[in-house]
Amino acid sequence: MTGVLAPPETRIIVAGLGGQGVIFATRLIAQAAVRLGWPVVGSETHGMSQRGGSVLSHIKLAAAEAPLIRRGTADLLLAFERHEAVRALHYLRSGGVCVVNAEDGLGYDLKEALEQASITVHALPATPMAMAQGSAALVNVILIGFACALGALPIPEPALRATLAEGSAARREQNLRGFSAGADAAAKAPSAVERRDG
Amino acid sequence: MSIEILLGNEAIALGLVEGGVRVATAYPGTPSSEILAAVRGWGERLGRDVYCEWSTNEKIAFEVALAASWAGLRSAVAMKQVGLNVASDPLFSSAYTGVRGGFVVIPADDPGPHSSQTEQDSRLLALSAKVPVFDPSTPAEARRMVETAFSISERFSTPVILRPTTRMCHALQSLSVPEPSTGLAAQIRSPRFQKDPSHWAATPRARHRLHVELNQKLKEIEAAFERDPLNRQDGPAGPAPLGVIASGVAHPAVQECLAQMGVQLPVLKLGTPYPLPRQLVKRFLDQVGLALVLEEPDACIELQIPDRSRVRGRLDGTVPAAGELAPEVVYAVVEEVLAAVGISPASSTSPATPLRVEALPLPARPPRLCPGCAHRSAFFALKREFGPQAIYTSDIGCYTLGMNLRAVDTFLDMGAGITLADGLYKANKVTGDHRPIVATIGDSTFLHSGVPSLINAVHTGARFVLVILDNHTTAMTGFQPTAASPIGVDGASHQVSLAGLARACGASFVETTSPYDHSAFRAVLRRAFDHTQADGGGVAVVVADWPCILDDPSPLREHPLPVEITQDCDGCRYCIEAFECPAIVLRSDGSRVDIDPVLCVDCGQCIDACYKGFIVPRFAEPAASIR
Numbered sequence: 109m110t111g112v113l114a115p116p117e118t119r120i121i122v123a124g125l126g127g128q129g130v131i132f133a134t135r136l137i138a139q140a141a142v143r144l145g146w147p148v149v150g151s152e153t154h155g156m157s158q159r160g161g162s163v164l165s166h167i168k169l170a171a172a173e174a175p176l177i178r179r180g181t182a183d184l185l186l187a188f189e190r191h192e193a194v195r196a197l198h199y200l201r202s203g204g205v206c207v208v209n210a211e212d213g214l215g216y217d218l219k220e221a222l223e224q225a226s227i228t229v230h231a232l233p234a235t236p237m238a239m240a241q242g243s244a245a246l247v248n249v250i251l252i253g254f255a256c257a258l259g260a261l262p263i264p265e266p267a268l269r270a271t272l273a274e275g276s277a278a279r280r281e282q283n284l285r286g287f288s289a290g291a292d293a294a295a296k297a298p299s300a301v302e303r304r305d306g
Numbered sequence: 307m308s309i310e311i312l313l314g315n316e317a318i319a320l321g322l323v324e325g326g327v328r329v330a331t332a333y334p335g336t337p338s339s340e341i342l343a344a345v346r347g348w349g350e351r352l353g354r355d356v357y358c359e360w361s362t363n364e365k366i367a368f369e370v371a372l373a374a375s376w377a378g379l380r381s382a383v384a385m386k387q388v389g390l391n392v393a394s395d396p397l398f399s400s401a402y403t404g405v406r407g408g409f410v411v412i413p414a415d416d417p418g419p420h421s422s423q424t425e426q427d428s429r430l431l432a433l434s435a436k437v438p439v440f441d442p443s444t445p446a447e448a449r450r451m452v453e454t455a456f457s458i459s460e461r462f463s464t465p466v467i468l469r470p471t472t473r474m475c476h477a478l479q480s481l482s483v484p485e486p487s488t489g490l491a492a493q494i495r496s497p498r499f500q501k502d503p504s505h506w507a508a509t510p511r512a513r514h515r516l517h518v519e520l521n522q523k524l525k526e527i528e529a530a531f532e533r534d535p536l537n538r539q540d541g542p543a544g545p546a547p548l549g550v551i552a553s554g555v556a557h558p559a560v561q562e563c564l565a566q567m568g569v570q571l572p573v574l575k576l577g578t579p580y581p582l583p584r585q586l587v588k589r590f591l592d593q594v595g596l597a598l599v600l601e602e603p604d605a606c607i608e609l610q611i612p613d614r615s616r617v618r619g620r621l622d623g624t625v626p627a628a629g630e631l632a633p634e635v636v637y638a639v640v641e642e643v644l645a646a647v648g649i650s651p652a653s654s655t656s657p658a659t660p661l662r663v664e665a666l667p668l669p670a671r672p673p674r675l676c677p678g679c680a681h682r683s684a685f686f687a688l689k690r691e692f693g694p695q696a697i698y699t700s701d702i703g704c705y706t707l708g709m710n711l712r713a714v715d716t717f718l719d720m721g722a723g724i725t726l727a728d729g730l731y732k733a734n735k736v737t738g739d740h741r742p743i744v745a746t747i748g749d750s751t752f753l754h755s756g757v758p759s760l761i762n763a764v765h766t767g768a769r770f771v772l773v774i775l776d777n778h779t780t781a782m783t784g785f786q787p788t789a790a791s792p793i794g795v796d797g798a799s800h801q802v803s804l805a806g807l808a809r810a811c812g813a814s815f816v817e818t819t820s821p822y823d824h825s826a827f828r829a830v831l832r833r834a835f836d837h838t839q840a841d842g843g844g845v846a847v848v849v850a851d852w853p854c855i856l857d858d859p860s861p862l863r864e865h866p867l868p869v870e871i872t873q874d875c876d877g878c879r880y881c882i883e884a885f886e887c888p889a890i891v892l893r894s895d896g897s898r899v900d901i902d903p904v905l906c907v908d909c910g911q912c913i914d915a916c917y918k919g920f921i922v923p924r925f926a927e928p929a930a931s932i933r
Contacts, residue, residue: 125671126673127676127905134478135311135478138311138478138480139311141480142309142310142311142480145309146480147480148311148478148479148480149444149477149478149479149480150477150478150479151473151476151477151478152313152476152478153420153476154336154337154339154340154421154476154784161671161672161673161674162671167478172558172562173443173444173558173561173562174555174558174559174561174562174633175444175473175474175476175477175478175479175555175558176473176559176632176633177633178562178563178566178633178634178637179633179634181566191668191669191671192671194663194666194668195663195668196663197661197663198661198662198663198664200661216666216667218661221661222661225661227661235904239903239904244904
């Protein structure tokens with residue numbers, strides 16, 4: 109557990125590509141927080157920018173009114189693709205955490221900069237895991253399960269599971285399985301986790 | 307009562323239904339598109355009878371909702387900001403005629419812009435039309451504001467504008483949602499259209515009197531706004547070296563910024579930027595040495611302040627004159643103005659991390675047509691048939707992304723794809739330019755305002771190929787039905803035929819074919835072009851008929867055609883440049899391309915995209931499931 113992300117005051121950026129389920133992930137986190145009685149504000153990307161381009165959501169688990177997170181003040185970056193993770197990296201505050209779908213780390217020779225900013229990166233190869241479960245669309249729930257089990261996403265696991273269980277019946281079982289796979293990866297395969305604690 | 311996460315647009319819709327809206331109309335456009343479907347959803351959920359309509363364009367949506375108001379019903383119309391340009395004719399006129407039932411016009415502005423051709427400020431159009439404006443800062447406030455908007459509209463018999471911006475429309479906020487039985491707004495008295503020629507059929511002479519009446523109404527509305535709690539001052543009272551006037555999303559943004567800086571300033575929040583409550587603003591200005599005005603996307607409040615010698619904002623260049631007020635922008639502006647008045651922030655103000663990602667060689671990821679999109683097949687065929695020298699005019703919709711295939715040379719506004727082809731045909735006759743002209747337009751855009759354009763082109767003897775890209779939906783904005791769809795928002799609708807319309811406009815060549823069948827489609831394109839060159843020929847219309855694969859993937863599910871790249875691929879990039887499918891990926895060493903199994907939808911449309919024949923059907927193994 110990183111211990112730096114005490115609920116409920118948490119700022120989360122969700123980044124990915126159009127079609128990766130950024131909005132689904134955003135709603136999942138927001139609804140799970142509401143289930144706990146936490147106030148939520150945030151911002152979604154809709155329209156033209158959804159067509160395969162970069163998609164970014166902001167979520168504040170806080171009694172705030174402004175929907176957007178200022179660069180350099182986010183606690184957690186949840187990224188479904190490594191280039192989009194890097195593109196959104198400047199939203200993280202010093203000491204923030206990046207949880208990313210990647211084979212091994214972010215690339216781009218960022219080691220020194222990340223150390224300087226005390227940013228921890230947790231990478232999980234979620235795409236092959238999702239394909240193994242039958243659908244690339246599961247990357248989002250796998251990564252959320254992973255972030256939750258790591259303690260990077262400060263929402264108790266039962267709240268996330270309960271929210272998924274209320275979702276559309278067609279995808280419910282698959283989503284819950286994906287979530288579990290991500291959570292298991294955090295517990296069972298520490299080798300898949302890259303840490304750069306500052 | 308339950309707590310739920312609402313999108314700003316869903317909160318507006320809830321406010322409308324709670325406020326007793328009976329007729330709601332819209333034409334889809336980002337960032338407004340979710341409002342109408344949410345009105346229908348809340349109506350059903352809360353047990354309210356609301357007629358909802360996706361209208362053919364914004365002017366029509368405006369007029370249908372206005373008629374309901376004239377019949378005494380509360381009504382609303384939603385659109386994106388450029389839609390208000392289309393509806394500006396009835397907007398200006400109805401400010402004079404007035405209304406009966408509360409009538410709320412909701413044009414959603416797009417500072418940035420994120421999904422629009424301009425950053426125009428609907429509040430300035432309202433100022434010109436003399437229509438009062440409400441400017442919500444949060445979903446919760448937008449919901450509450452609707453009731454005030456309805457009551458001001460009815461009390462002063464005037465249309466009113468509720469003007470959200472992208473970040474308000476697509477903000478998420480946890481809000482309490484009522485149960486169906488809890489007391490909602492009272493019904494409007496005696497709703498029934500009553501004849502009133504002095505208003506509903508006012509002649510120019512009567513219009514002068516109505517204008518005088520309108521000016522008087524605005525004075526009274528301004529007086530009402532002086533006392534309305536939508537306008538309020540927060541922060542320390544009394545004299546201060548600096549104060550902030552803010553509206554819309556800029557208000558919570560600057561409040562958060564000041565809190566992060568540990569700075570306390572008087573902040574005047576204005577929920578009604580027009581007519582400006584001038585006494586309130588004057589009293590505020592009298593307390594402060596300097597006032598910073600933060601508003602989006604242009605200067606509406608600032609413009610209405612007569613003496614701006616102690617005012618800083620967009621007009622004097624303190625606030626950038628273009629682009630949205632992102633938190634970073636607000637922060638930088640506030641820092642600069644604080645320094646100018648000699649205030650030092652209590653908290654450390656610099657961003658926490660030194661990361662500079664802008665300098666990294668990140669892949670540019672502009673929006674692209676989806677894998678399997680029939681527009682791509684149509685554009686690819688157009689380019690093969692007419693070559694790079696032809697002039698390709700296009701229009702507003704997903705297919706604007708055909709510019710990635712270099713098959714879109716122009717897009718201007720809804721319907722202009724046809725009119726610019728028409729105009730260029732006439733201009734090219736003068737300049738002696740004989741290049742082929744090919745116009746593309748989507749089904750919804752053709753119905754929106756392409757029809758009069760086609761009539762004009764046919765009637766005046768223009769010659770060009772017009773391809774109507776019929777994907778059976780308004781895809782870019784979230785799959786709203788069109789007049790050519792079998793089902794409207796409120797159930798069954800009468801289906802309009804695109805080919806029938808084109809014939810009725812006088813086009814003598816009209817053929818419908820699927821762009822998924824390349825050879826048949828190209829054969830039709832050739833015949834269409836021949837028609838534009840023939841004696842007695844004219845505009846040739848081709849309806850490219852294939853559903854949006856996101857909206858209706860059933861044809862792909864029934865007939866998947868998986869492909870593979872043979873070992874012979876030499877990385878020539880032709881398919882990448884000419885077909886531009888996100889699922890065809892060049893290896894990092896440039897040696898060859900691969901099919902991305904995550905993105906590929908097994909449409910098989912790329913088989914023709916390799917002229918060397920290295921993209922081939924893959925029969926060996928069972929088809930992968932479509933994501």
